[in-house]
Amino acid sequence: MPILLALDASSSACSAAVLCRREGADDVLVSRFELTPRAHTRRLMPMVDEVLAEAGVAPAELDALAYGRGPGSFTGLRIAAGAAQGLAFGLDRPLLGVSTLQALALGAHRRHHYRHLITALDARMGEIYAAAWQCDRGRVETLTEEAVLPPERLRLPPGHAEHDWVGVGSGWTLWEAMSAEVQAGMGLCLTEPEPAAEDMALLAADALAAGEGRPAAEVQPVYLRDRVAWQKGR
Known part of the structure; x- marks a missing residue:
């Protein structure tokens, strides 16, 4: 029955979501989503504060955190990774990286x-x-x-x-x-949908239940382009 915070800045959009999953009850999912191509650093943490306040959840009540691990904008991925890792370190909670491409798929399926x-x-x-x-x-x-x-x-x-x-x-x-x-x-x-933290929260909750939560230092962004360049250079 986790309470989970997810955040994302992997694209032109910036988003945050809190998922409260309770046994025998419907999920409570509170989210914020804005198209802010050059304001991720300014908007991400205020969004986190907003969704926590609306959900009535204190940071210490979180069971885990998640973020959009990529692929996506290099700068945006680093912004979200830094914020999520900092929160996970400070709260001593597990962290999960969620695929932005998988989140897009779930969003289209849900809607x-x-x-x-x-x-x-x-x-x-x-x-x-x-x-x-x-x-x-x-x-x-x-x-x-x-x-x-x-x-x-x-x-x-x-x-x-x-x-x-x-x-x-x-x-x-x-x-x-x-x-x-x-x-x-x-x-x-x-062509218009962007990855969203609310879909990442749902994917992360399932991954957490499967035992996939990791210490914050072990969860890194996935850039793909770096991986391909390394393979070609071997």
Whole structure:
């Protein structure tokens, strides 16, 4: 029955959420979300104060913290990681990093009941961050691992071409560069949704129940582009 705080600054949006999950009762989820592309540092911690106050939760009552670990904006990821790690250290609570691409998938599933999703974020430099997911009753299953790649190299998950796919995220603004196979397989593309802390809180609560909470020092952002560069340089 955790009480969990999640925060995110991985994109143009900035958000914070408190999830109170109690046995035998509906979840209480309080959130703030703003499009603040150049004001993450100024808005993130006030948002945290706002959601804690609205939920009636003192910091000492938190069981865990979570943040959007990436992929996403390098600067934004560092802002959220620093804030979340500082809070987790100070409160001596476990920390969980949540995939921004998975959070996008859960958000689209919760709001529109889409089941087969490819989430993609614009990674700049002619590339996208992308992954494919299958969603069912609030659960998000990974179909392809997160990757950074040129949009023309994006492919539908093997063995799943028959599904009516939905694309979500800013990476789909590069639609014209994508392959004919991908374009033919997409039933709908939503370019406006951004990762949100409320979806991260739900994912983190399930991960916490599965024993995935870690000491703050062990949880690091995921940049993907650094990983690819290292692999090519070996």
